Amino acid sequence: MSGWRHGSVGSQIDRATPLPFTFDGRPGSGFAGDTPASALLASGIRVLGRSFKYHRPRGLWGMGNEEPNAIFDVTEDGRTTPNVRATTVMLRRNMALRSVNTAPDAARDRTGMLDLFNRFLPGGFYYKTFMAFGWMRWEPMIRRMAGLGRLDPGHCPPADIPQFNARCDLLVIGAGAAGLAAARAAARNGREVWLVDDAPEPGGSLRWRGGDIDGGDWLEFTRDAIGAITAAGGRILSGTTIWGAFDHGLFAAWERRDGSPDRLWRIRAAETVLATGAVERPLWFANNDLPGILSAEAALHYLSLYGAVAGRRILLATGNDASYPVAAALAQAGCDVTLADVRADTPATPDGVGHLRAARLTHAHGRNSVAGAVVDGRIIETDTILVSGGYTPSVHLHCQAGGKLDWDTGSDSLIPRPGSSALRVAGAVNGSFSLARALAEGHAAGRGTGPAPRAAAGDWQFFPMRPDPDLRGRQWIDPQNDVTLKDIKLAAQEGYRSVEHLKRYTTLGMATDQGRSANFAGLATMAALTGRTIPETGTTTYRPPFSPVPLGVIGGLRRGAVFNAPKRLPLEIAHKARGAMFREYGGWLRPSVYGTDDEAVLAQQEALAARKSVGLYDASPLGKIEVIGPGAAELLDYCGYLRLSTLKPGRARYGFVLGETGIVHDDGVVFRLSENRFVVSASSSHAASVRMILEEARQDVFDPAKSFIHDVTAGFATLTVTGPKSRDLLIAANLPEALYDDAKLPHMSVTETFWNGHSLRVARVSFTGDRSYEVTVPARHAPALYSALEAARQEVSGRWIGMEAVMILRAEKGFILVGKDTDGLTMPHDLGWQASREKRKDEYLGRRSLFTAEARRTDRRQLVGLEIDGVTPLPTGAHLVPLEGQRRSLGFVTSSYFSPILGRPIALALVEGGRNRIGTELGVFHLGKIGRVRICDSCAFDPTWERLHA
């Protein structure tokens, strides 16, 4: 308990509005404007969580999304959001904060004893130890103990996040001094500037460090910049994180809004300025993870913005000039401050500050909180240690955009290599820490005219601070994933020397803070241990997102019914009125059965009714690709497995479309309506891809002016009438007489006519083996056709049947579904269609592939039927195996149903050399048991095809 609230300092908080909250169930209080982190710091609560692996007590370290420790499950209005970073959200009234990875709470965690076993938990420990009896045995236990917050299954945020595309002349990322200068310079020249920053308001580190610009307060400069941006039509987005740089100059931004849904912006700018600043590095000494050890920069941030003071007796350990204003401000706020600088040559001692020069902090004491420190062997009484190991520029977006890094000795950091990405870089991200340099670089990056804004000159000097591998005690490199210096030594010793290997072996930088404060030390240590320079050692790859982004932001409004919207039938309402149950088939929402009884029972009844009298079903999703023109026949000859130029007008032919690999891509019927007009009736799920195969051949192989391809699937509705009484139904429906004259419209023929003043196309093709009529009308006339057929259906006691019944009917005949009864190896001759392969001499798509050694094998998997004893259908997907000898898969069941008309199960299968096995028996392997099947012809019902004409 040593943090406290200053009586007057704090530009962000409204002391008139106290906000009650709870932390691990205990009440606390903050002010409007606080973050949970500042409120807890001011309340003097130190232990905010437990570490990931050793369950060490952990406290607040930083001030933004680099924070590794202060991560909470936040409950508001009964809903819990897991893993919220306490530094990046605003405190709200009655927020319930729950520390993560603790039981029962952060202060009294009962697995803290794990830390005593730390010597048995080295880097790569999981890989080494838990492989012994199989990882799967250990994983549940480890997962319970490790990990962060808990998901609240009851909390499903609404899909209400809109996504916008935006364009501007200049995108400025970061609204600190450099970003403000860049944006102001560009806006003054009339450019539309978007200034985006993840803090609640512009200013960057000026907000807590302050500064005079052009002789006035920084706030005046900021107001001037905002005025210029707005006047030029630009926009300022605060509380908005640019979380990724993508191809062709796209940036994704997540805008957080209080009281309204967040927003996602996809921003493309003619130019982009990167002014993302830098993040302070920690220092490395024994027990450097104790609660009460904070970033010096963060301590100033909390003091200036929230009046939250980190402690009373403060040791500030540093090696750079940036810490001196921090020490001065804390001393002025009433703290007892000792500044320990590793350098002998330092700036002047700030007023009221104890100053140790050439002094090195080696050890922190304390159990759950800092109780003392050791500097050069001398014990120093202190309750709080602030540290600064220098700064790491936030180069993520530059690297995501393809940029490279260079080592900059002056700032002791890796900075963007000029020109290596399309981004212009300014300020601390460029290693330029002084206000004057940040302003000058920003002004230049914004292509400013006239003099740059001025500020007091003077650069910060940095002593290169590095972890000391020879120092005694445990030094934390990555506090969030519990990676110590020892783990990095072990990784180096075991050969994981590449930074990418180091990262994966030790999990360095893989936590939710992505190692913002940790990666540099890991990299520097590995460089030292392997005798390489830091640039030689390199960095891991920077990838989006820059910081964790809720999936709801990326998903936007696309969820539920609009996530992947199915195609809908024109007659959906009519089917629903009949009680149809809908399912998705090949991207279309179609009736599966009609009625509310058990789906399987209804499908059996419907299939039987269609065999006994007549069934009607909606076949509108069948592809209707019109191929028109003098080159149409030639084009279809090339794209089809069967020749189509020999088809007579008014006739239909079944065939396949192959890929160039000879594999069956789709099957279907092609109608020739007239000499130069065909309709390709591709299967419903392949219509789009068949159209593209036809287009590719039309444009790349033939004269594209000689044919035209038009996919009109969505423009027409098709109702199929099938069964022995289908002709009676057409007569009862009073359809044109020509349709039911078998001489004029025999099986595999098509005719176009008029009915009630609009066009009507009827085709005699059958997917059931029974006499069938496919009746097609323009979609807007579908209700009229439906009414006419429905009235006639009642006269002939027919039945509407859903897709489940159609599946049974087609399987009884051995009719395939491409993709179900075929796979990525199936060629047409495997399905019994060898005539074209043997007889066609002209060129067609995929032909050459049908004659490779592989295609000629006699043991290819071929389509056959299966017969079994009993009444239970085979499981689809079950493997067929030899009854004797070594067990191996000879193929598998592709379709399996109970046939109501045959009164027995039927099945289709792909089996090695299947046609030669007809009449023999095989085993069928399922759930460890082997049953017996007889191989038979794929057509189980009406093998003499009499019913087509009945």
Next chain:
Amino acid sequence: MQIFTCPFCGPRDETEFHFAAEAGKKRPMPAETATDDEWAEYLYMNSASRGKAQEVWLHVTCGEFFLMTRDTVTRDVTAVTPLPGRNA
């Protein structure tokens, strides 16, 4: 997210496009004159060049195939032209 320019429709989002083939790949015609190896080469071998590449892409929404010259490293698109056989 890349922006490709269809020669017929103008600049559009990359999700509207499909890669079709590397440009300049000649289909053996008639294919039966190709040996198994030549045919396999045609079907499966791509140069997948690093840097400059010329490819055939399909703008799915309009159905037109076209030639695109682009850099596979920088992702710059330098040219889009209709297929040579097209009487545009």
